[in-house]
Amino acid sequence: MHISIRHKQVQIEDRTFRYLFDNSPLYEDRKYLEARKKGSIAMSELVELARLARINYALFFMPFDSLAPMIEKENEKIFQGFSGNFTISIRGKKVNLNLVRMVIKDLKIKQTFIRKYLGAGNNPHPKYLVNSSRSVAEQAQCILDKIDVSLKDFRATKSKPAAMMYLIDKLEKQNILVALETSTNMPQNMNRAKGVSGVYVKDKRFPYLFIANEGQQDFESGAGRKIFTIMYLVVCMFKGESKMVSLNDIAKESSDDEIYQIVEEMLLPINDLPRKTIYNLEDIDKLSDNLKLTGRAILVRLKHVGLLTDEDNYWVLMSSLKTRFERSQVAQRTAIKEGKSRYVPNVPQNIVAYHGKAFVSILKSLHSDGKLTQRQINLHLAYGRGDIRTSDVFKKV
């Protein structure tokens, strides 16, 4: 690989060049791919790309054999607290952390940035219930109280997306930040991270919860599933378990999972569920609308608490819900493929959804104080991919 400076060239290791960019948000950037193909890049362009990718450009001059172990060591530090060596086991299913590595790294960088500008003390919630001897119901109530969530207010919201935003607002007031995956302005493409519902990225002051979009285009779609994931990760945080979760896997065999039990207890206390001999799809849909969760979560809960005892009734309903969900997924994929999707991304809204209102508010105040330039804001919010209208983003917070 050659770097050209005023008609002269300096050689660097190709492996170093690729390694640094492939592990950065710009791994699919057109200019990077072109340079890789050509085997050369102008110094000014390298510096510009490196700054956008948050790479210290002096590192391009390092031998690969020295650089790689150093970066790996740094990554270990960044990802410490996750069980296993970059691979998380979710009840037997292995999900490689590499698939969400850049998102986690990005959120870690955000946590460091916020710590620098906000003088908040330690967040009291992480590990608050670690090794707790309280009952599941007591722990559920304790968490709801701590994050100041009223089930009545939560359910009184006009829709599931509104209920999700209610929860996020409540969490952000406790300095628990929530990042929703969106279809634009992400540090990495999540297409390969199938099966991941969410990740809890621990931090003593500003824990981040990342909620995957699971194939949806709009971050507000599938809000019922996301609400459950958010609360699952909140419980993980209170219990001190830093992990990545896959909702499907949990739902299948969750009766002995204390975290799952606490989430069910928080969102679906037994007294709020109707007792019936046989439930039909209409009952489940109505409950789903009223309780702001998926029909599937309600069905599983009815079974767990012994209100739905008829196995046939359970499996027929589960199969109907599954078919309906799969059909909607297929319809969405087809619409995208055929260019018939009506979804038009709202970039400023997506940016706020991923970064979180709390983080964007900090940037807004630093920008108005003249401490961050437009370019730096662009780097933080859009990873340098095209200029964003800061004022449009800031209007959303």
Place this chain on the structure above:
Amino acid sequence: MERTVYLVDNMVICSKAIVPYIESDFFIKNVWIVDEVVYEARNSKSINSIKKLQHHIEVKECERLKEIVQDCVEKFKILKLYEGCADAILLATALAINDSNSKQSELQFEQIKPILVTQEKGIRTSCDELKIDWLSQASFIRIAKHFTNT
């Protein structure tokens, strides 16, 4: 004939104490601000004056950077993975100037003596290791004051 070039780091060039001298002939003739320092100083009120002193990176400096970058990370600890690289570039620039001096010595061209101006302990230690002269901000201002007054 020997001429001194002062390679000034970000903290010093953005200091208020520098403001009275930054547009002086002494600065224009003798002070080099490397690209990365200019970038780091982009929010400084003096950025327009700083840009006039900008020294663009060249191939010979990149070659020197290749040699010292690993030490900058592991030994001198002045280069962090996710922070700027101005300190390493300053060292590489000083080393490249020294290389040019040794090549030119027999031809009796003008010799340039690089002096790094920094308040950072880590950079001063690195300079000592690499046999690069350095000055504190106070000493540099005394020199600037002297030449500006005369």
